[in-house]
Amino acid sequence: MRIILLGAPGAGKGTAAVKIAAKYGAAHISTGDLLRKNIKEGTELGKKAKEFVDNGHLVPDELVIALVKDSVGKIESFLFDGFPRTTEQAKAVDTFTAIDKVINLQIDEALLMSRITGRRICKDCAAVYHVDLLNGKDKCSLCGGKLCQRADDNEATVKSRLDVYKKQTAPLIDYYKQQNKLIDIDAGREAAAVFADVEKILG
Numbered sequence: 001m002r003i004i005l006l007g008a009p010g011a012g013k014g015t016a017a018v019k020i021a022a023k024y025g026a027a028h029i030s031t032g033d034l035l036r037k038n039i040k041e042g043t044e045l046g047k048k049a050k051e052f053v054d055n056g057h058l059v060p061d062e063l064v065i066a067l068v069k070d071s072v073g074k075i076e077s078f079l080f081d082g083f084p085r086t087t088e089q090a091k092a093v094d095t096f097t098a099i100d101k102v103i104n105l106q107i108d109e110a111l112l113m114s115r116i117t118g119r120r121i122c123k124d125c126a127a128v129y130h131v132d133l134l135n136g137k138d139k140c141s142l143c144g145g146k147l148c149q150r151a152d153d154n155e156a157t158v159k160s161r162l163d164v165y166k167k168q169t170a171p172l173i174d175y176y177k178q179q180n181k182l183i184d185i186d187a188g189r190e191a192a193a194v195f196a197d198v199e200k201i202l203g
């Protein structure tokens with residue numbers, strides 16, 4: 001399967017992606033995770049990307065497209081999470097692979113700020129949690145790694161990311177509608193209900 005998960009920051013792309021990857025054996029390719037890894041390791045790409053990520057702006061298309069092409073390599077079954085995010089990136093995808101389905105996680109904007117500012121991620125495996133459901137726990141239940149808040153999950157940066165989403169990423173909804181690949185899911189519900197819908201779509 002070759003799937004794209006589309007949706008605003010905080011819509012639950014990462015949470016759904018981990019479950020889809022586990023159930024269907026597809027490679028989970030998250031540009032956000034890949035960029036954060038490069039930033040943490042201080043690679044050339046990481047140095048170029050850091051300022052954009054920290055400010056909630058998009059990393060330039062050519063860098064992200066090269067990163068994804070490289071990650072896909074010869075992999076046949078994959079799931080893009082957080083990519084493509086611009087029309088330029090979507091056009092690039094069409095030059096190197098054929099996407100089967102685009103799952104659009106739809107959500108009311110009012111829910112996003114608290115979802116994102118309450119988010120905690122495992123620093124080792126990138127699993128995603130929400131502080132309200134952790135009951136004070138600070139370790140990942142999957143790998144035991146320490147849970148942290150992402151540097152860009154603060155209110156000012158989230159505002160900028162939502163703005164960027166509306167201007168640069170939301171137009172992809174029409175792009176994939178025109179290709180007859182778009183399937184909408186109500187992502188304002190709990191993760192299990194969202195995943196049940198994903199399973200119906202993917203079979």
Ligand code: ADP
Nearest residue numbers: 009010031032052053057058059064082083085
């Ligand atoms: P979220 O979906 O919650 O915003 P991500 O982890 O997908 O989180 O992205 C975090 C940041 O990484 C983005 O704000 C942006 O700076 C950068 N980024 C991730 N994916 C892309 C992409 N496809 N194109 C450009 N920048 C990206």
